[in-house]
Amino acid sequence: MRIAIQTLSTFAVFIAALLACSGVAANETGTKTAVAEIAPRDVVASATLGIINELNKLQPEQRTEEEVRRLVQTYIVPAIDQEKIAMGALGKYWRRADPEQRQAFIDRFRELQIRTYSGAFKAFNGEQFEFDEARFNDSGDKALVKGTLKQNNGNTIPVDFRLYRDKDSQEWRIYDAVIAGLGMVKTYREQLSERLQNISMNELLAELSAQDAN
Template identity: 70%
Template sequence: MNMLRTVFVLFLAFFGATQAWAGKDPSEVVHSATNELISELNKMTPEERTDDEVRRLVMTYIVPAIYQERIAKGALGKYWRLAKPEQRQSFIDRFRELQIRTYSGAFKAFSGEELSFEDARLNDKGNKALVKGKLVQTNGNVIPIDFRLFQSKKDQQWRVYDAVVSGLSMVKTYREQMSERLQGTNPGNADERMNALLNELKAEADAVSAKQTS
């Protein structure tokens, strides 16, 4: 499986289990969540990993725990402030849907990878954490992967808002992609350009879904 797809599976896997580990130390959250999800994936046969089953798991266990606004805001970067409130929410929804549909197939290919993590490193305020780890693939390759977490004031729950793979930030990668697509956007044309992007994201998500069900 492609490295980034592998890590995205773990990224989603973590999201899916965070609610069950609220209140724990961030390193405990990562350990518990990834170990549990990897165990569940390894129990499933290839026949059980259907598109419908994977999507059901994603929608039930993953979507409610994603720090959606923080990831979406990071992906849009400087263009976030040019978007209207309703456009921001639409971007959150459509960007999330595209990612879920694009990468949910990676669950099917997950098999045999192992993860290990160090203790969490907290910032001075104690509301952000870095958990450094490594992913050992079945061929012996070792990939450094770090999870960045944020603790919500509302529910004191730790959530991942970025994963850094071999020094490459997933949110930064998304931001570069969105920046390229929105290049030339300014206050005068922001409304039109943002609506066009939203339509593109919906079309891309629909295309991925159609391909998976064909």
């Protein structure tokens, strides 16, 4: 069983447009945070605009799988809290896993994300994306950045990014995305939970490793 292949295909199409957004690096205003920091919307923008600027320097034939993958690892991966998103995807099975299994899953799940984003760049076809101002929870340590994907046919698709502020570094990190009502972490958790009812964690890790090798 290949994990989350249908989900990956869906996210690849939507993320493609997201990663091509522009003009979204304005500073947040009216927030409840007093600490000097990169605002949540800017975290998303700096990652996406960085890779898009690099891609714009390349001719289509230069956008090889290896080059796109390198850019994803340079700009996109650091903006995501890999451990937190892995914890959310595994749910109760994270608590049951030992430290070695947890780290192995983080590594495999990171690779899954890299392949998703890399495929998204290749699928991009000039769609437009706009962000609203970030919304904060009462304590100011979580933020929601809402966006709208405008497709070439005139349709619009809502996209939400969820971020939290790390207590140690005070940096905002992405830990989930909800695209057209489809939550990435929730969707993976449902699929992985169903799979782990029938196989062990080590068997799941072996399946993910086999996917990485393909």
